[in-house]
Amino acid sequence: MNTIQIKEILKQGEGLNTEFKETSNNLPSNLFETVCSFLNTDGGIILLGVADNARITGINPDKIDQLMTELANLSNNPQKLEVPYLLFPKKIEIDGKFVIALQVPLSSQLHKTGGKIFLRSEDGDYHIKGMEQLAGIINRKLSLFSEQRTQRFVTVDDLKPELFDKARRLIHSYNSHHPWIRLSNEELLRIGGFFNNDPETGKEHLTLAAVLLFGNDIIIQRSVPAYKIDCLLRHHDLDRYDDRLTIRTNLIDAYDLMMEFVEKHINDPFYLEGDMRISLRDKIFREAISNIISHRDYISASPGRLILYKDKAVLDNPCTQHFFGEITLNNLQPYSHNPTICKFMIQLGRFDELGSGVRNINKYLPLYSKGAKPTFKENGQLFVLTLPFTNRNTPPVTPPVAPPVTPPVKKLLELLAEFGESGSSTLRDQLNLKDRTYVREAFINPALEQKLIERTIPDKPNSRLQKYRLTELGKKYTGEIK
DSSP, rough: OHHHHHHHHHOOOOOOOOTEEOOOOSSOHHHHHHHHHHHHHHHHEETBBOOSOBBBBBOOOTTHHHHHHHHHHHTOOTTTTTTTOOOOOOOETTTTEEEEEEEOOOOOSOOTTTTEEEEETEEEEEEEEOHHHHHHHHHHHHOOOOOGGGGGTTTTTOOOOHHHHHHHHHHHHTTTTTTTTOOOHHHHHHHOOEEEOOTOOOOEEEBBBHHHBBHHHHHHHHHOOOEEEEEEESSOOOOOSSSSEEEEOHHHHHHHHHHHHHHSSSSSOEEEEEEEOHHHHHHHHHHHHHHHSSSSSSTTSEEEEEESSEEEEEEEEEEOOOOOOEEEETTOOOOOHHHHHHHHHHHHHHSTTTTHHHHHHHHHHHHHTTEEEEEEEEEEEEEEEEEOOTTTTTTOOOOOOOOOOOHHHHHHHHHHHHHHHHHHHHHHHTTTTOOOHHHHIIHHHHHHHTEEESSTTTTTTTTTTEEEEEOHHHHHHHHHHH
């Protein structure tokens, strides 16, 4: 969400998916009625600090950080929002005034606030009371979101404890103060929305989303026998493949396996964004793989596929059609086919906000492959993303003026340029430092990660004979330093 998007929303005014709330120092008393109605209906955008007529009144700059923290905490509080749905407000400055933008997706679950269920209409938020309306909401969500189907035969004990540990590590690395880090496995499942009441029995069970994220491979295949992701390399053998990886495991590991397949077969040119080196390949495929996971209809018999050709990459998977035709930046209407899975992946740092995939791929693909434009399409029951690789072997790069390295790495490069291959003990002596851990973490590891230095014995990283030397990129950098 940025200034341009906010101004466009202000031009369109309030509607079924847009709500303005004028406030300066406090959260509006009816804010969570709108949050609840958006979660239960079709999602939407809430702008705080904006009057009903779209005039920006602004939020007190001294209060804005406090309000954002309070909003995030309340969305994660089952006493305020039942079931919790952790939201991430954004502070945006427009014409010298601050507003808070809150993107609320359509949820696959039923949410209450103050013990009441709210829906959204053109006239605003309204409280539903009749059982007929309630049943209609539940049936609609179950038909749209297969991830919420209950799995009667699965218990918490059937899930893999190591996946919960991995999830906590990812959450911690993404946000060290995240409120979910210290939760037990069952608490994590509850706050993540992985329990649902069976419509036939009324009893509470784990959902398909829980099985897909945390289940072992046997449980996953029992729940969704047709689920698989095919990763294919088709450079020479276009009828079959040159390399293949078939994935039938949990989605947390599946994401890593797909990224590893891409890293194995797709080059990653040097590129500077400002004075920071970024991986264009990772920027593009992180979003592309996120799309194939979040858009998937997991009860379909068709597989998801990642196919790498010489001149393009194609990612497709079965989906419940929401949009018809090609999706562009101009007609983008963010919609998650698996909101619970998507929400949890956001906490892991694997996904960004809804709609980020279309925007970021359109931003970074032309930088990776000159003149290339991605296409996003929903055709029938299939979502297809095509990434052309125009002149892929010589992608445009920004020439480095100076190495984007820390002072310790710069010093390490200078020493290796002067003395040649050196072991870690020699480097410590040259640096006049005794702390092995500090030298490894501040000097050696960052230089290895940036491919500025390499090990002389790469197959045995812990060998006592191990030494380090400059790579071609490192030599280039030291030349520029001099």
